[in-house]
Amino acid sequence: MPWSVLKALRENPDVMKDNLRKRFMDPGLVDEFLNVDSEWRRTQTELNKLRHKHNVISAQIPKLSGGERDAKIAEARELLKEIGELEARLKELDSRRKELLNGMPSLLHESVPVGPDETHNAVVRVWGKAVVQSKHLKEFLAETEGKGVRMEYEVTEREFVGHADMLEYVLGLGNTLKAGEVSGSRFYYLFDDIVWLDIALITYAMDYLTSKGFRLVLPPYMLKGDFMRAVEEFEAFKDALYKIDGEDLYLIATAEHPLAALHAGETIPEEDLPLLYVGVSPCFRKEAGAANRDIKGIFRVHQFHKVEQFAYTLPEQSWDVFDMLIGNAEELYRGLGIPHRVVNIASGELNLRAAMKYDLEAWYPAQGRFRELVSCSNVLDWQAYKLNVKFVRRKGMVKDFVHMLSSTAIASTRTITAILENFQREDGVVEVPKALRKYLEPYRKAPKDFIHPARKSS
RNA sequence: GCCGGGGUGCCCGAGCGGUCUAAGGGGCUGGCCUGGAGAGCCAGUGGGCUUCGUGCCCGCGCGGGUUCAAAUCCCGCCCCCGGCGCCA
Structure with a gap:
């Protein structure tokens, strides 16, 4: 009945201490809590x-005169004075x-692999054939075979154009400079075929997941502070959030927030x-914390569209559902044909909420790196405790x-x-994944098979 | 945004300063009863503390306040309904 974390603290403090150690947190917090708890x-x-x-006494008063x-x-x-003092203490x-x-x-x-940082992430699965520029081969092998998995690959001497230059200069379908001028860095204008692509990716994921029985939701895009605090590890997360001036409202950073x-x-x-x-x-x-990382292009931006999977489950169902959610994400990226790996995030990199997190990371031939497209977490009853979401077992009415x-399904810009x-092909043409066709x-001007480079103006 | 009405337990609904231990229905869960079901009867159905006792505290949208005593009175906020205004 109580929150699993409270139960563990009171009944198995050593298990919680070990849990904190694995997360590179101070195990002394357990004793500190238990002291305060018993005093409380x-x-x-x-x-x-x-x-x-x-x-x-109050009940006696009306009968007296x-x-x-x-x-x-x-x-x-x-008595009230004493009570007031004790209440302040409580x-x-x-x-x-x-x-x-x-x-x-x-x-x-x-x-969950125990380790302080992402170098300890464990590779769970790989899919697809990566095209690897010879200058990146060493890193590619370190990130696959070095992590105990074999991924198909093809070495090439060809130079790949980075996604940012591809968008802005080869295709001419994005303008981050003008957006930077009018809105600031990490904003963008997208045009024509890339806009159609954004919409198609979203509807692709909506179609797939609704056909799997997920209920389609268009949620509020802002939440009150109380609810934001309950769904996120707020102190750590609030710097990532936009707040409405003069109101207790935050723009959502993901549909997970309003769905939770x-x-x-x-x-x-x-x-x-x-x-x-x-x-x-x-x-x-x-x-806010990203400093100058991924400053070019639309990889890391202030706004994007996302289709998000969200599940409420019985405690005994949650790990099966976890496998299903990450499985759905993998199915979507296999459908697109994007080579990727799935990694089990190391303990030291996990947020407080998650008991386990799998990321799906796509291979980027120009960058020569795997990069996160999907994040799938099981937070157990962490959010449920703070949001007070219960279930009731018919037998005995136990709550x-x-x-x-x-889990992410598709985040559009990324x-x-x-x-x-x-x-991308060597002639600058980008092939549109068949699954998006x-x-x-339905749209007359939308690209069907290819996105062509901008015609050179000179 | 303005004016008016209103938010009570899982649901409906009474109470509008002190026997509220929140009436009365209904639903659900368990038990008794039954060959089984129904009816009927009993208990449970918000949170916490607990020396686990037919124990205690808190809880009537949320947060403050007045009082020995607040569901009930006062202030602020949130939400719902009706009307006006504004608007895609």
Whole structure:
């Protein structure tokens, strides 16, 4: 019934300490919490006793009159002073306790590789044939065979054009300079075929997931502070969020945010689980910590479109659903023909919420690197606890927190960059993935098979 | 945005300063009963503390305040309904 993290802290503190060590956090936080927690419980009991005494007196007063009545009122007033002092103490303890508790991470899944940074990520699967420029061969092999997997590849002496130059100069279908002038860096104008491609990618993912039984959702693009705080590790995340001036509203950074809040405060009958949603929305991110990384092009930007998978499950279902969500994402990228690998993110790189996170990383021939396109997380009951989303088992009407999971399906701009690098030909033509044909067909001016380079103006 | 009405437990719905231990229905879960089902009866159906006791505290949209005592009175906020305004 209680939050799994609280249960572990109280009943298996050593397991939680080990969990913190694996995440390169301070295991001393467990004892600190337990001290505050027991003090909080003691204070609460004591306070309850005083309040009880006060309640008893209050109940006697209406039956009395004259001096007796005045004496009781005076006694109640005296008690109230004591209660007030204890309440202040409890409030202090409570906020300290909440602070510590909210900073506690989910228990890691046993398969999560333990290590401080992304060099410890484990490669789970690979798919497709990577085209590797000979100058990148060493890195490619280090990132595949060096991690214990064999991925098909073809070495070439050919030079690939980076996605940013491809978009802006070869195709002439993006303008980040003008966008930078009018909106700032990491914004963009996209034109013509790339816009059709963006829309087609989104509808491709919507079509696939709705056919799998996911319910299609267009969510609010802003959330109140309370809900943002519940869905995210807020202190760590708030710098990434745009806030509406003078209002308690934040632009969403992913449809995960409003989808997680969709059932806040509700109790879901067990037979309704799992609930599967596919959200479509723009995403807004400040990218504050990114400094000058990926400053060119549309790889890392302040706004993009994303189709997001989201699931509410029974605790015993969540790992099966996790496999399904990442499986769906893989199916979508296999359909597009983008070579990729799936990695199990190392413990030290995981956020507090996630018990496990798989990323799908596409191979970028020009960059000579694998880069993240998809992130799939099982946060167990972390969000459910903060959002108070429960389910009820028919047998015995027992309530407990649901598990929540989310995974990217398609993030438009980033997927476009992967297409621009992987499907460019030497003549500058970009081949459109066959799987998108169906979603481009209805539009007379949309590209069908190829996106052609801009005609040289000179 | 303005004016008016309103937010009570899983749902409907009463209460509008002190026997509220939140009436009364309905639903759901468990038990009794039954060959089985129904009816009927009993219990449970918000959160927390607990010395686990027919124990205690808190909870009536959210947050403050007045009072010995607040669902009930006051202030701020959120949301819903109706009307006006504005608008795609």
